[in-house]
Every structure is written in C-alpha cells, then in structure tokens.
Amino acid sequence: MPITRAKSIDSLYEECKDSDLVLVPDAPMASALNRRLDQPHFGPFAITPRRLAARRREQAEDRLAFLEIIQTTDLNWKEASYAVGNILQCWEYQGTADAILDYEQFATTATHTAVDCIAEMDTTSNRLTEYSIEADTSVAVVGFKQFTELERSILPPDYETVDPFTEESFDHPPFRILDSPAAIVDAVLDTVTPENADDVAVVLDAASQYSSLIESALEAAEIPYYGGPGFNDDARHRAFLQLLRSAHAGRDTRVGDVRPLLTQLGMPVDVEHDEKRLYDLDRPEVDWILEFRDKIRSRTFEEAIGEYEAVTDASIDAFREELATLGLLDDAVTEPAVDRLEFYLQSYEVPVDRENEGVLLADAKSAAHVDRAVVFYLALDEGWTHSSPRRPWVDRDQEFERNIRQFQLLLQNGVDQYYLVQDTDGGTPVTPCLYFEELLDEEFDRFSDLDSLRHSRASRTTQDGFEKEPLDVSPEEVTALSQSSLNTYVNSPRDYFFSRLVDNPDKDHFREGNLFHDFAEFYVSHPDAITSDTLDDVAAAILDEVDPFLRGVDREVRLTKYRVGLQTIVEFLNADSPHGDALVTPDGGRGENFFAEYYDRPIDASHTERWFENTDLGLKGKIDLVHSPTRLLDYKSGSKKSAYSIVKHSALDPPSDKPNFQALLYLAHQRTEHPDEELRFTFFHFLETLDDVVTGNDSLEDCLTTVTYYPVTFEEYIASPDVFTELQEDAANDCNKTFSKSTYEIYRAVLDTYEFPDTSDSDELIDSEFGDALTERLVADVGDYKYVKKGCKQALRHLLRIRNQNYFTGDVDAFEQFVQDRLSELNDRRAGDERLPVQGLGGDPNYRYVDNRDCILEGGSR
Incomplete structure (x- = not known):
C-alpha cells in the first residue's frame, strides 16, 4: 500500500464546520481546526474526547494514580506502578476500570487494591467513562479508527465519520542523506532563525540522541x-x-563516575584522575562532596537540597515540591529511599510549565499533527516504530493499523517537509522505520535504496550571513614518529588525531609501569642503595602511589606482585649489568625519577632512559636500557610475547590487526650507529615469573624475549655455513640426521638455483618449488627414505622460523620507507588534503586498541 495523501486542515474544516462538535484524535489537530473558525461558536468546536469529558487539559493520570496509591495503600512503589500501568491501559482498550480483573493472571491482590483506589479518583478516564454526548448534538468524528474503545464510548447513537485521508497517494519528498547526526542538526540550523522559529517544527524520536x-x-x-x-x-x-x-x-567510586556531577557542582577535576578512587583523591576540589557523602545518612532530603543549593548557588524548588508530593522531603536520605526516588523519576514524567513559542519539538510517537509551515523530520529510523503493548486486552493488528495511520498523517505535516536521515551509522546501514515496509512498494534495506539525495556537510555561516574565511596558517609538519604514535596511526589515523587532542586518564598499569621503570633506572645508578630488606620499602612506596586506583581487597596481592617484580629486576641487573658505551643521542635529557627524589640521589647512569630523535629516518623514542652497544632492552610489566609474535605484529603489507613497531623502530635507529653489526632488542617481562617465584621454580630466561637484526638479507643469512650447521645439529632429529649425511655444497646449490618464496606459512613453503627442489636433492644425495623427506620438511620449518623470528636488512629498509610514506601521508592530511580516516592501512581498526573510542564511529571511514 502506498502512503495515502492526508486531507489538509482547511479541507477537514470544510467537511466539519457545520457540526456542533468535532472529535479529533489529538490536541494539535483540534487547535488547528479551532483556529479556522470563521464565526462565533458556542461551546467547544474541535476537541479530543478526553478534553471534552474532563473540561480541562489532559493530565498524566498514570502519575496521579501512582501518587494516590502510594499515599493511601500499603503497596510498594514498584507493584503500585505496575498495577497502575496495566489498569489504565486495559481501561483504554476495554472501556471500564475493572476490565483487567477479567484476566486471571493480572487479577492479583495488588491489582484489586489499585482498581478500588483508582475507581474513586477524579481522573480523566473516570470522567470519560461517565460522560456521554447528548443525542441531539451533531457530531463529526475525524479519524474514527484512531480512537480507543474508551474514547468511542462517549459517542451518541448518530454521528458522522470523517476520514482524514483522501483516495490519492502521497508523493513523499526525497530522503536527504547526511553524514552524521551533527550534520543533520546543522542542516536544520542553516534554515531556522529567531525570526522564523514560530513557523518551524522538528519531529524526532524524543528518546534518541537527536533530542x-x-x-x-x-x-x-x-x-x-x-x-x-x-x-x-x-x-x-x-x-x-x-x-x-x-x-x-561505596568507597570504590571512581572520579570518572562522578565527573559530570563535579562539573555541575563547580568542582572540576583534571581528567588524569578519572581512574582513581574518589575517597583517595587528595585534592581540595572534592572535599565538599566527600564531606557530604560521609554525613548523608544523617540528613533528610530537605537538608540535602539545602546543602546542594548552598554550594551551587542554584535553586531547585521544583524538585523540593516534587519530593514533598512524594512524601519524601522529611525522610532520611537512605539508599532505599534514593532507589524509590530514582525509580519514580524513570517511570513518570513530572509536568513542567513551558513557553509555547519558537521551534516546536514534536515526539514522533505522540501526536500525528504538527501545524507548522516547515517541518523537519530527523532520522526516520527504527526508533520511530511504536512498540505495541504485549497484553491480552490489546488487539495487535488493530493497534498496528492505528499506528501506521498516525505515521502517514505525521509524514505530511506542513507546507514543506524535509526528511533528514543517515544512510549509515558507524559503518552499519541505518534501517528505515518499519512502517515504510508497508507503505512503499520498493524493496530496500537502507535509505539510499529509496528516492534520496545525498548531501555533504554544508559550511556554517556567521550570524551576519557571511561564511567564515579560512585561516591562512600552515600546519606544523610532523618530522618524526614515536613507536606508540606509529602503532596508533596505522591502526586508525582518526584515533591518532584524537590522541593529540584529548587527554586520557591515568591508569593503574601506566602508573605501575612508570614506577618500575624509575626503579630500574635508579638501580643502575645506585645499586648500593638497594638491599633485599629495602625492596619491601620500595614495594610499599609503589603501592602507596598506585593505591588511589585500587580496591581495598587488591592491596595485599599487589604488594606481593611489586615485591616479586622488583626482585626480578635486581637479579637481572646484578647478573647481567649494562656495559660498553651508551647509545649516542642528540638529547640525553632525563625527566623526573620518583626514586631519585625518594632517596634524594641524582641519576647519573648513561645507559638508561636514552631519548633519541632521528629526523633522517623520521623516528623518535626513549630506550629504557642500552645494555651494550649492540643490545637494547625494554622493561615490560605485561604478559610475555614470543619473538614470532613480535615480528608478526610488525608486518607492513598488510599490517597486523595489532600493529606494534617498537622493536623494529628502535633497531632501525640503532642500525644508523652500528650499521654493519648484528643487533639485538630484548623485552624484559619482569612479572612473567610471578607464579613461579611462589613455587621456587623461576628463571630469568623465562622473562626475556629477544629479536635479532642481521646486517644481511635473509637469503644471504640462510645460505651461510652456520645455518647449515644448525640444520645438522640444532634442528629436529630427522633434519639433523638427514643433513649430517649431506654436504653444504648441495644445500647451497639449491639456494643458488631456486628463490626462497615470500611466505610465512610452513605448508606453503613445503609445497613450493623451493621445497620440492630441496627434498629432491636430499633424496638423491642421502637416499629415498621416509626420514629424509620428513627431515627436509623439518629443515624448511627451521628456516622459516629464522625468517619469522628475526629481522634482516630488507625488513629494516622496507620499514624505513614505510615510515617515510606514513609521514608524507600524515602531513598531507594535516594540511587539509583529506580528513584523517577511521580505517587504517589494514581496514577497519582493531577497536581493542583504540584509545578514543567515544570520539569515532565504528566502521566509519570518513
């Protein structure tokens, strides 16, 4: 069925103007008809049934009934609310207050109590039940199918029905597709001014973000x-x-949980404290709220309001009056009392006085008529679909018919209608309102499948009507990237952009990691200051610093963790202390060190926390420990990663879904200082053996992961006699046996004749031309034995492990070019050539590693 054209208000008025009384389904339509009266009329003309029966503005009788029941009965608030909702709804559909008692599953003691109470109240539904229109009154009913059974009960025996629809179809305007909710709102504001506001309405889902x-x-x-x-x-x-x-x-409340409250109270706290416990935040900004929390149980709601008003210098008299209505004003502010208050405010809309001027904001699920010349419809998505009550007294087919008729009327308000929609939200297609499936003859999944126009986000103008001129300011060029910035940029350029703008809170693992780094740096300079006994004091000092982030039950576990981590660092540095010349850096400046201040000793080690900025390569960073001229070390408090994992996640084409270029980046810089030497980068996971320490089975080797850079190509490296010796002695058994019976010349001949395939998959390597050739030559040389074929497979896997767990000249060369490409790309985007996209080089970002998740839309690329 197509959208049926609705009659204009003028047309409806012409059909109804000779009637004594016109009943309409909603108040805005009644007001519109009444404004068209061209002659005096005694009594009401166009009116809703409820307004006619009550002789007053319609009131939210569910709230009034609830208030009456909690004051006059022993029902608790939740069962009272449940009973009221069911009674009023059933009354609306069945026509009598006690109709609900005919349904056994709802005829509870609470429901009987509530029915008796509501039946005695002066509610609109009671008046409507008792009201009837005099038989000699000529009555026109506009949209009879929109009326409920209770509303129809007042009709006289004879009345005229007026269909609000014509027999024609409505050629709806195109859906105007914009990029985002902000762009949709901007489109409205590009049209609306203070002068024309009274001519404009905006229809939206009141529960959506658009509101x-x-x-x-x-x-x-x-x-x-x-x-x-x-x-x-x-x-x-x-x-x-x-x-x-x-x-x-409770005492574990975090600062971030109450940040909006602190802001409203005029007590803002830096975002860096968000993860800390409010009770442990030693800042004057929170003193008042902590004092309020400590004495809340001895305060009444009246006293709490007084203290709130005093500190905010703002009045909330309306809230005070509502508490008095609820009977809570003189009650103690206990947790159950606050629960009841919160439940009430979530369940009922407290009436407020409104100024009826300006742009009309209309809820898409309320009235069907909006009497404005220009009407904007925002979103038109699934949120516009009514949820039919799932109750036995509701005819769902009839309810659907009522809702879809209301929807058709709503779409046609005004002289000009503008349907402003999104086609995708976070990369996912937006589903149009389900009623369109019944009303449009086309098949569609999203708005772009329908008659639509795509709009880019228009530039906003100033109040005087002129567009702002862009500032002629050249952006500062990025000359070097750190490993963390590069990781973030490759995962999601948009996240990298926000990381430069948005402050993020401190976290316990960041604070822990920094303190362990400070300790390691301090110990290299002053090993004499630390003994086995003082490690307990150091662990306690770390715990005190991290304590604001922790729950009380976590303290003992963390203290043990810190003591083990510190002991592991000391054992490693004692067993294998740094030696040789430190890494040459353009700026060896050192930041603050917690333990240098704690022990009042300066840091003078030349091997620790070495900063570098290599603008030729476009790289910068801070190396935790220059263990030797050819070995760098980084302290890690997280879980240990294998060399295979480290190399895998530094892949370039395509990048990993967990990009991490730390080892590759630091080795690239170190190569500039030691260009023809074998270099190593070690990750020291000093908490890896935490469980083993408890059982006495710990080993420092279990904490270390090392990746090696060889100053040759991979092909040159595996062609060396040393690798052939590995195949004879250090590989798997059958490989050792096979290659021990062959010669280096045969092995080298295969490498010289066939190209080693570019793969990281062992099965692909075994099935490749190179794999076949190696097997054939060894079978011919050693013999056609099962162990020879198996040994060749083991040899191929051994070679691939070398490839997948180390770096070679080609890897670092490719990485250096990769960095230059990213810098060029980044600076072009910063210059305005394009927005930084959400998607990284590997497609949609890995959102587990996105720091500013709230600032970007999942799946979006713009």
Missing part, C-alpha cells in the same frame, strides 16, 4: 523552542539525583 543535540544547538544559536526537555532533563535535577546516588556508591 539533546537539537536542543543544545538551538540554545547555542539563541533560537527559542518548546516541547523539548522536561523535569528530568534539567541539569540541576540530574546533578542532585546523581549526588544522592553517588553518596551511597
């Missing part, structure tokens, strides 16, 4: 609006409720 976005944008542009935020949206009300909730949250 807060459009409200904020209109406020910032000083454009009046109404129909938007309610009682619960008031920032002061939200802050006070969060203050009460946080006061009962």
Whole structure:
C-alpha cells in the first residue's frame, strides 16, 4: 500500500464546520481546526474526547494514580506502578476500570487494591467513562479508527465519520542523506532563525540522541523552542539525583563516575584522575562532596537540597515540591529511599510549565499533527516504530493499523517537509522505520535504496550571513614518529588525531609501569642503595602511589606482585649489568625519577632512559636500557610475547590487526650507529615469573624475549655455513640426521638455483618449488627414505622460523620507507588534503586498541 495523501486542515474544516462538535484524535489537530473558525461558536468546536469529558487539559493520570496509591495503600512503589500501568491501559482498550480483573493472571491482590483506589479518583478516564454526548448534538468524528474503545464510548447513537485521508497517494519528498547526526542538526540550523522559529517544527524520536543535540544547538544559536526537555532533563535535577546516588556508591567510586556531577557542582577535576578512587583523591576540589557523602545518612532530603543549593548557588524548588508530593522531603536520605526516588523519576514524567513559542519539538510517537509551515523530520529510523503493548486486552493488528495511520498523517505535516536521515551509522546501514515496509512498494534495506539525495556537510555561516574565511596558517609538519604514535596511526589515523587532542586518564598499569621503570633506572645508578630488606620499602612506596586506583581487597596481592617484580629486576641487573658505551643521542635529557627524589640521589647512569630523535629516518623514542652497544632492552610489566609474535605484529603489507613497531623502530635507529653489526632488542617481562617465584621454580630466561637484526638479507643469512650447521645439529632429529649425511655444497646449490618464496606459512613453503627442489636433492644425495623427506620438511620449518623470528636488512629498509610514506601521508592530511580516516592501512581498526573510542564511529571511514 502506498502512503495515502492526508486531507489538509482547511479541507477537514470544510467537511466539519457545520457540526456542533468535532472529535479529533489529538490536541494539535483540534487547535488547528479551532483556529479556522470563521464565526462565533458556542461551546467547544474541535476537541479530543478526553478534553471534552474532563473540561480541562489532559493530565498524566498514570502519575496521579501512582501518587494516590502510594499515599493511601500499603503497596510498594514498584507493584503500585505496575498495577497502575496495566489498569489504565486495559481501561483504554476495554472501556471500564475493572476490565483487567477479567484476566486471571493480572487479577492479583495488588491489582484489586489499585482498581478500588483508582475507581474513586477524579481522573480523566473516570470522567470519560461517565460522560456521554447528548443525542441531539451533531457530531463529526475525524479519524474514527484512531480512537480507543474508551474514547468511542462517549459517542451518541448518530454521528458522522470523517476520514482524514483522501483516495490519492502521497508523493513523499526525497530522503536527504547526511553524514552524521551533527550534520543533520546543522542542516536544520542553516534554515531556522529567531525570526522564523514560530513557523518551524522538528519531529524526532524524543528518546534518541537527536533530542539533546537539537536542543543544545538551538540554545547555542539563541533560537527559542518548546516541547523539548522536561523535569528530568534539567541539569540541576540530574546533578542532585546523581549526588544522592553517588553518596551511597561505596568507597570504590571512581572520579570518572562522578565527573559530570563535579562539573555541575563547580568542582572540576583534571581528567588524569578519572581512574582513581574518589575517597583517595587528595585534592581540595572534592572535599565538599566527600564531606557530604560521609554525613548523608544523617540528613533528610530537605537538608540535602539545602546543602546542594548552598554550594551551587542554584535553586531547585521544583524538585523540593516534587519530593514533598512524594512524601519524601522529611525522610532520611537512605539508599532505599534514593532507589524509590530514582525509580519514580524513570517511570513518570513530572509536568513542567513551558513557553509555547519558537521551534516546536514534536515526539514522533505522540501526536500525528504538527501545524507548522516547515517541518523537519530527523532520522526516520527504527526508533520511530511504536512498540505495541504485549497484553491480552490489546488487539495487535488493530493497534498496528492505528499506528501506521498516525505515521502517514505525521509524514505530511506542513507546507514543506524535509526528511533528514543517515544512510549509515558507524559503518552499519541505518534501517528505515518499519512502517515504510508497508507503505512503499520498493524493496530496500537502507535509505539510499529509496528516492534520496545525498548531501555533504554544508559550511556554517556567521550570524551576519557571511561564511567564515579560512585561516591562512600552515600546519606544523610532523618530522618524526614515536613507536606508540606509529602503532596508533596505522591502526586508525582518526584515533591518532584524537590522541593529540584529548587527554586520557591515568591508569593503574601506566602508573605501575612508570614506577618500575624509575626503579630500574635508579638501580643502575645506585645499586648500593638497594638491599633485599629495602625492596619491601620500595614495594610499599609503589603501592602507596598506585593505591588511589585500587580496591581495598587488591592491596595485599599487589604488594606481593611489586615485591616479586622488583626482585626480578635486581637479579637481572646484578647478573647481567649494562656495559660498553651508551647509545649516542642528540638529547640525553632525563625527566623526573620518583626514586631519585625518594632517596634524594641524582641519576647519573648513561645507559638508561636514552631519548633519541632521528629526523633522517623520521623516528623518535626513549630506550629504557642500552645494555651494550649492540643490545637494547625494554622493561615490560605485561604478559610475555614470543619473538614470532613480535615480528608478526610488525608486518607492513598488510599490517597486523595489532600493529606494534617498537622493536623494529628502535633497531632501525640503532642500525644508523652500528650499521654493519648484528643487533639485538630484548623485552624484559619482569612479572612473567610471578607464579613461579611462589613455587621456587623461576628463571630469568623465562622473562626475556629477544629479536635479532642481521646486517644481511635473509637469503644471504640462510645460505651461510652456520645455518647449515644448525640444520645438522640444532634442528629436529630427522633434519639433523638427514643433513649430517649431506654436504653444504648441495644445500647451497639449491639456494643458488631456486628463490626462497615470500611466505610465512610452513605448508606453503613445503609445497613450493623451493621445497620440492630441496627434498629432491636430499633424496638423491642421502637416499629415498621416509626420514629424509620428513627431515627436509623439518629443515624448511627451521628456516622459516629464522625468517619469522628475526629481522634482516630488507625488513629494516622496507620499514624505513614505510615510515617515510606514513609521514608524507600524515602531513598531507594535516594540511587539509583529506580528513584523517577511521580505517587504517589494514581496514577497519582493531577497536581493542583504540584509545578514543567515544570520539569515532565504528566502521566509519570518513
């Protein structure tokens, strides 16, 4: 079925104007018809059934009924709310207050109690039940199918029905596809001004992000609006409720959990403290809230409001009045009382006075009529679909028909309609509202499959109507990348961009890692200052520094962990202390060291924390320990990685889904100082043997992972006699046996004749031309034995392990070019040639390694 064209208000008025009374399904339509009266009319003309019966504005009777029940019965708040919702809904569909008692599963004691209470109240539903229109009144009913059974009960025996639809179809305007919610809001603001605000309506899903976005944008542009935020949206009300909730949250509450509250209270704290426990944050900004938390259980809600108003210099009288209505004002602020209050505010909308001027913000699931000349429809997605009540008294087919008719009417409001939508959200297609499946004859999965226009985000103009001129400022060129920046950029350039803009909180593992690094650096300079006994003091000092991040139950476990880690570092440096000349660096400046201050001793070691910036290569970084001129070492507090894993995740084409170029980057720089030497990079995982220490089976070797750089190509390296000797002595048994019976000349002849394939997969290598040739030559030389063929396979795997666990000249050469390409690409993007994309070189980023997840859309590339 196509979208059916709705009659205009003028057309409806012409059909109804001779009637004494016109009943309509929603108040905005009634107001629109009443504004077209061209002659005096005694009594109401166009009106909703509820307004007619009650002779007053419609009230949220679910809230009123709930308040009456909790004050006059013993029902708890949740069972009262559940009963009220069911009773009123069943009443609406079945026409009587006690109709719900006909359904056995709902006819509980609580429901009987609630029915008796509600039946005595002066509610709109009660008035509607008792009301009837006089028989001699000429009545026109617009949209009869939109009325519920209760609303239809007031109709006289004779009345005229007026269909709000014509027999024609509605040729809807195109869906205008924009890139993002922000772009959609900008499109609205490009049209709306304070002068034309009264002519504009915006229809949206009130529960969606568009509600807060459009409200904020209109406020910032000083454009009046109404129909938007309610009682619960008031920032002061939200802050006070969060203050009460946080006061009962326990001692492990983190600063980040109450950051919005601290901001609202005028007590902002740097984001670096977000992961710390609020109780352990020694800063004056939080003194008041800590004092409030400590004494909250001895305060009433009235006293809590007074203290909140005093510290914020803001009044929340409306909240005070609502607490009085609930009977909570003089109650103690206990956790159950706060739970009840929070439940109430989540369940009911407290009425607020609104200024009825400016842009009308209309909820897509409420009224079907919006009497404005220009109407913007935002999103039109699944959020616009009504959820039909799953109750036995609801005819779901009839309810669907009612909703789809309302949706068709809604789409046609105004002289000009603008459907502003997104085609994708975070890389995932946006599903149009499900009603379109019934209304449009086309097959579609997303808005771009329908009649649509794609819009790029328009540039905003200033208030005087002129576009802002771009600033003629050249961006500062990036000349070198650190390993962390390169890792982030390759995973997601957009995340790299935000990492330069957004501060992130300190975390316990960052703080721990820094303190262990400081200790290792200090110990190299002052081994005499540390003994077995003083390690306990050092571990306690680390615990004190990290304590704000920890739960109380974690302290003993962490103390043991720190003691073991420190002991492992000491054992390694005692057994294998750094030697030789330190790495030459352009800037050997050293930052602060916690233990240098703790022991009041300077750091004078030339081997530790060596900073370098190699602009020729475009690389920079800080090396934890120059263990020797040809060996670098990095301390790691995380889980141990194998040499295979390290090399694998430094792959360039394509990059790994966990890009990590640390070893490759540092070796590339070290190669410039020792160009023709074999170089090693060691990761020292000093906590790797934590469990083994407890059992006495620890070994320093288990903590170390080393990757080696050989100053030759891989092909040259494996063609060496030393590698052939490895195949004879250090490989698997059958390989040793096979190659011990052959000669280096035969092995070398295969390498000289056949190219070693570019693969990291052993099966591919074995099945390759090279693999076949090696096997054939060894079979011919040693004999056609099963162990020879098996030994050749073992030899090929051994060669591949060498390839997959080390670096060679070709690897470092390719990496240096890779870095130059990334720098050129990055600087072009910084100059404005294109936005930094979300996707990295390997496609969609690995979101486990995205630091600024809230700032980017998953799957997006723009």
